[in-house]
Amino acid sequence: MILPIVAYGSPILRKLAVDIDPDYPGLKQLIADMQETMYSTNGVGLAAPQINKDIRLFVMDSAQIFENQEEDEKGTYPDEPGIKGVFINPHITALDGQKWNYNEGCLSIPKIREDVMRHQTVTIEFEDEHFNFHEKTFNGLTARIILHEYDHLDGKLFIDYISPLKRTLLKRKLDDISKGKIKADYRMLFNK
């Protein structure tokens, strides 16, 4: 089932999400619904707060980026061919490498994209959809997406990283999103 996306301005996007255990009700279906929602909205990642659940869970797929990559862009990123992942109760244990800029967007903040500096490499502990524990290191675009989605679980958004001046310039657009004055290509939940 495709779920509506919580829009910027809703308090759940600013909450600290909580860990879950394997008997969280309907978890298998929830993960399937989040993946279906992510693909239907052309997203590369989706965090539970964005579908109105304040739990530490996100899904992501960096492999689809590389599948759709232009021939001349191949080899640009160190993490090709990417991964398709489910991250439950993730906790970052290390950030490494040079920070780099990339133009990010977010399903909760439609039609706004801004450059964001993030670390090249992230080491993260998490459980997968079978509740098997992992500690893994990711880099490139995969790390970028993981860091963006992880931020959602801590109530952070990519626009928090941009300069105060750019933030001021975006204020009107952001206010419009929070008031529901936006036409997204997918169903959204507004906190009007």
Ligand code: NI
């Ligand atoms: Ni996002």
